[in-house]
Amino acid sequence: MIEILEKLHEEVTGRLERCGSPQDVEQIRVDYLGRKGGKLTALLRGLRELPAEERPSAGAELNRRRGEVETLLETRLAELRRQQEGAREGGARLDVTLPGNRLERGRIHPLTRVTDEIIDVFTGMGFEIARGPDVEDDYHNFEALNIPRDHPARDMQDTFFVSENHVLRTHTSPVQIRVMETRRPPLRIIAPGAVYRHDDDATHSPVFHQVEGFMVDRNITFGDLKGVLTHFLEEIFEGDVRVRFRPSFFPFTEPSAEVDIGCNLCRDVEDSCRVCRGSGWLEILGSGMIDPNVFDFVGYDTEVYSGFAFGMGVERIAMLKYGMDDIRLFFQNDIRFLRQFPP
Amino acid sequence: MKLTYNWLMEMVKLPADAGSLGPEEVADRLTHAGLEVEAVRPLASDAGAVIVEVKQVDPHPNADRLSVCEVHDDGTPLRVVCGAPNVHAGMKTAFLRAGSVLPSGQAIERRAIRGVPSEGMLCSERELGYSDDHRGIMELPPDAPEGEPVHAYLGMDDWMLEVGVTPNRGDCLSIRGMAREIAVLTGGRVKAPGLPDHLRRHPAELPVTVEIVDADLCPRYSARLIEGLRPAPSPPWLRFRLEACGIRSINHIVDVTNYVMLETGQPLHAFDARQIASRRIVVRTAGATGTLTTLDGSERALHPDDLLICDGDTPAALAGVMGGAGSEVTGETESVLLESAHFDPLTIRRTAKRMGMHTEASHRFERGVDPQGTRYAMDRAVALWEGMGEARVVPGYADVYPGARAPADITLRYASVRHALGVELEPDRIRGILESLGIGIKRATAESLEVSAPSFRFDLTREADIVEELARIHGYDNIPATLPAVRMSAGADDPLLRWMRKTRTLLTTQGLSEVVTLPFCSPRMNRTFTGLWDGHGRPVRIANPLRQETDEMRLSLLPGLIENLRVHAERRSQSSMIFELSKVFSLGRDGGYTEGLNVAGLIRGHRPRRGLKAESPEFTFADAKGIVEDLIEGTGCAGVLWGAGEPPSFLHPERFATVLEDDARLGHVGEISPRVREELDLPSCFLFELDFARIVHYARPDFRVRPIPRFPSVERDLAIVVAQDFPSQTVADWVHGLGQRLIERVEIFDEYTGAPIEEGRKSLAYKVFYRSAERTLTDHEVNGVHEDLTRRLCSEFDAALR
Incomplete structure (x- = not known):
């Protein structure tokens, strides 16, 4: 019995291979599974003549074989139908590995991409956008930020002057003053923009971009500064990032904190890491609690309000995100550089 | 500021349980306290040279310029061939035995030099990596201990921070x-080098008088007179320590003043006492x-406010900045005559700025020097000189202190600490922290402390400080991060940002890539590309540009794109499609500064395609216009007109268009003029x-949907022949x-245009x-x-039907 079944299966396979049309397949079905005269059907009928104890196992085997044959028939039938359809449309199988036709899209500049990402993290926390002029007066760029004339803190930023009283802003911090002069707390603001320093080499560009941010309300603490900025860094560097806050000095904040993130480029090279110079940490943000003198300039009651402010370099964040070590690439706009960013 | 690790640790007594603190650890502690250590490195590597005395020097039998020396290392006499011009019997110098390796990597071998075997090498400072000095072998002081390591003797087993x-x-x-x-930070205390007793016993009188005209400008002036002080080379430890800190060694008089300044922070100045002939110091x-x-x-021109x-x-010196040549x-x-004084920071800063001088002294005075430290610093210098030779201090000293001030009281409320930091400090x-910082506590209540800052902390004047x-x-690490409990504020939406993002998407979809260029511009480019200021734009000039040729701010974004x-053209790239969305700058007639926000683009060649059929036709004016149309349509800017008008000088006079909205010029588009191109x-x-x-101003974010027509339209074509310069839009x-x-x-x-249409006319x-x-509608109706329309059109525009 088993042998007979094996032989029938081989017959079917052979005939299916040779057949050329769905009609041929139909004929094979009649020959083997047909109600009258089908070879498998006949075997099934013959079960009755077997001794009772053999019947169940033989029956199961026969049914399995029948199922197999049915699948073979269906598969072959579908294949033949597809072939027939293809032949009707004409032509051979396409080479689908050829490139698709499309127009080349332009690219958004990486500085814009990163600025937008920064903005999105903060607007997600309810921050609004504010803007200020690039040609800024001495009062907003320095004086009201607690950097008086003749103060050594002015040496911290090499300045471009356009007149006795106007400079190209050296930071986006003057926007803090401009907003606070016209509005009252609660304030949650970020201010993106270009800033200017009299400086030009592989790590400094005379023009670069910052995003300034600040928050003023009742009961804002240094702990809040840490919380908000840690959240931001986790978002912008996508997940787990080591963050450290260390004391520093900015004339317009007190206490001031420099924020570093753990360098993730030097796990294997330690001392020779060019990015963090072997320290394992990278400066990423300047921040602090807004200095009472600044609140005095804009007429906020320091007994009622407190707040924090921070500023970051967009180029620096972009360089870390994209593994770059030359800031000038951003301003050369080489299309071979820009095209590396997905459209 | 550069300092060395050993020097620093000599001045701290660490608490007994602190163990030792290595250079890296010190660096880390300082960094975490707000004094960022930017570099830590060993002063030099140790090649293993020892101090030897050259016992005997004989000429080399086979070479004129070489000598054969005998030195004793471990008591055994050794023969060394030396080429240095300064080698002489009896000198102490540095010897490196054969088998050692120089910092440069060069190995010292036992070998014959011109036939005479040499057991090692007598070294110059440069060879040992201690300085650039290679004039001869090191000449160490006569009392340098023979057989001891040179490295430690010179203080080179140290780190620079x-x-x-x-x-x-x-x-x-x-x-x-x-x-x-x-x-x-460690709970230790500061150790200051002690002073000899005789200096402490001196009375406050000196055969030199000091007059201070304005106590605000010079609150304190101390001085001493030292005799028998003739300039001599500094001992090596002093010289190398100064050099490790970035200060050039001159002679032991100047070097000690610098050394004490580095140690105490008090700048000192040594006058040649003979040149202070009147014996009367006047500060004015x-x-x-x-x-x-x-x-x-x-020769410096003085400002009336400069302090002398x-x-x-x-005049003998520019106070706090630099001494006089005389x-x-x-x-x-x-x-x-040794000066140790305290000057007003602002006065010093103004003078230094005006003169463009930045000295170690002015740097410190500008930032505030402890007025209480003048006498100690002066006496410390005297003690050092006395230790080095024949210097004799003249008994007595001058110390005029008219500007003494009591430290201001500051009230510190415990609530303010909690309020600012968000953490409760016991x-x-x-x-404990205040006391360790030297901040005095005068009074204490349950809620607050009355404190005063030490004389050296000029930055502590308010509670916030x-x-x-x-x-x-x-420690910032010990303040837990929290998220603020905030009051809601309305509306974080920013229309400008939204339109900027949309515009970038529209333009990149059109194939243009965004560029970011520097806004500096040459006067020539500003004269050519005058932007959209309608002739009113005057460039903003930078008083101190990085490069003289680009000393203006751009009036237009086009110079950056052109650059x-x-x-691109230099790289033989055939196509360019770029845009910039950024600021432009103008100086108004009233002297005010105006900033515009423009979007500009440049296209050349053809639009790049991907895939096998990658040919696009060459760009024409219509492609440039299409990009602008897409942008305007994308922002929903209504009522935009395309006109001709006066062409901007940089555009082709026959191939440009002006974009108008409400009769105001929104911008222009066109081919670059052949003249500018050339x-x-x-x-x-x-x-x-x-x-x-302005586009954002006119942008219409909202619109309403019109019903889709229920009945079909009927179309009719209409072709007319008109004059070549007839604008097609007129008909519509x-x-x-x-x-x-x-x-x-x-x-x-x-x-x-072209046959059969006659010359000078075109068919539309x-x-x-x-x-x-x-x-x-029925055909008949339409x-x-x-027909009526056609007839009226022809007569209205002098057009012929085609």
């Missing part, structure tokens, strides 16, 4: 200041005094620039103006769409209207 001291921490511009910080402002020649040899140290009436210590100096913890110190020493095009040596390209701020505008209800719209679909083909909102 470079610390970025922020402008508020003038008190940390010294080893002592850094030592104070380490002491606070320059007033009408015209000039002073400083010891760098420059005078010998009677004669009273400088020279080779003939035999006695010194009163005991607060008191004290709170910062608490945070700093308590980029030039780079002048700037550029390939041909199409440019556009639009006033983005005119038809709309007719108000014929059945005409839905008119679209142009072809423009043709339009499709007119007829539709009624109430019914399906034909009537269309």
